[in-house]
Amino acid sequence: MLALLRFGCSRQKTTELTPQKIQLAQTWELQPGSAIAGYQVAGGLGDISIFLGGKAVFAPFTGSVQPYQGNCVLFSSDEVPAYLFRLCGLKQPQVGDVRRGDVIGAGTYLQFAALRKQPNGTWAFVEPSRSILERTLKQHQTR
Amino acid sequence: MKRDRFQRLDLKSLFKPLLVSGLVVAVLSLFLDLHGVVKAKNHGEVCQEIVQSKSTLSREQLAKLLTIPERDRKSKVQGILKAPYCKLPKLEVRAGVKAEREAYPLEFDPQTWLVILYEGDEYAGYRFSFR
Numbered sequence A: 001m002l003a004l005l006r007f008g009c010s011r012q013k014t015t016e017l018t019p020q021k022i023q024l025a026q027t028w029e030l031q032p033g034s035a036i037a038g039y040q041v042a043g044g045l046g047d048i049s050i051f052l053g054g055k056a057v058f059a060p061f062t063g064s065v066q067p068y069q070g071n072c073v074l075f076s077s078d079e080v081p082a083y084l085f086r087l088c089g090l091k092q093p094q095v096g097d098v099r100r101g102d103v104i105g106a107g108t109y110l111q112f113a114a115l116r117k118q119p120n121g122t123w124a125f126v127e128p129s130r131s132i133l134e135r136t137l138k139q140h141q142t143r
Numbered sequence B: 001m002k003r004d005r006f007q008r009l010d011l012k013s014l015f016k017p018l019l020v021s022g023l024v025v026a027v028l029s030l031f032l033d034l035h036g037v038v039k040a041k042n043h044g045e046v047c048q049e050i051v052q053s054k055s056t057l058s059r060e061q062l063a064k065l066l067t068i069p070e071r072d073r074k075s076k077v078q079g080i081l082k083a084p085y086c087k088l089p090k091l092e093v094r095a096g097v098k099a100e101r102e103a104y105p106l107e108f109d110p111q112t113w114l115v116i117l118y119e120g121d122e123y124a125g126y127r128f129s130f131r
Helices: A002-010 A130-137 B002-043 B059-065 B074-081
Strands: A048-051 A056-058 A063-067 A072-076 A083-088 A096-098 A103-106 A109-117 A123-126 B086-091 B099-106 B109-119 B122-130
Touching (some): A109 B122, B059 B074, B074 B109, B074 B122
Antiparallel strands (some): A048 A109, A063 A072, A063 A096, A072 A083, B099 B109, B109 B122
8 A cells, every 4th residue: 555655646746638839930831740641740840850769768857748749749847948848759758747867758769859939939949959869868867 | 273273373473573564664665755755856956056045036026037038138137136046057958059047036935946047148038946
């Protein structure tokens, strides 16, 4: 029973399942999640594609993962104002509150995009740094 | 019959200390786990360097900050907010651009912190962090 209690306490409470809507500053007609000729678009403008080969990706900071269109999620953190990360290609990603180093999901390919907040409230694609990608691809070791 | 009773007694004497030690371990691990959760909640990725330990943010300062758009000058934001409570570890979110983060507890809600991100001379944005 105590084991169950412990498990219950450590689960995420704030799982938001409604896909988050954000307005992109640069929009292309075809985006991840769109369909073309019966195929699903897996990546598009601003994505960096990484061959994961089924391996996992990790929360780069303590923050939250929310569903986005297609099989994409948005990662945000109170510790990193003005930025959002869009991760596409993960199978059954973990949504809700995560701590740095927690697994977000795994997949064959990861499409990663960094989005920066614009003064008009839209989100612009920017080039993510190596260190942000490394934090996402390698598990944090200090715990 | 006798043998049965003997067996039961034997089992009882064997299980009692096991039960007690199991309970002790479970309670201890629960305590340790809760301790871990509390620590993690306060920890996150917080201050690396305390700048002004008495620094807090008033409602007026917050209201003024909200009038400043992203990409405005860093000095404009710093003029309103004054010295932060602390600086968070430096980051590079965008390729080739160093980001600095400063944090302020709210005067009227000290559990809530405002985190500001600057890139060079530019103010990038803010987030509230709940501790």
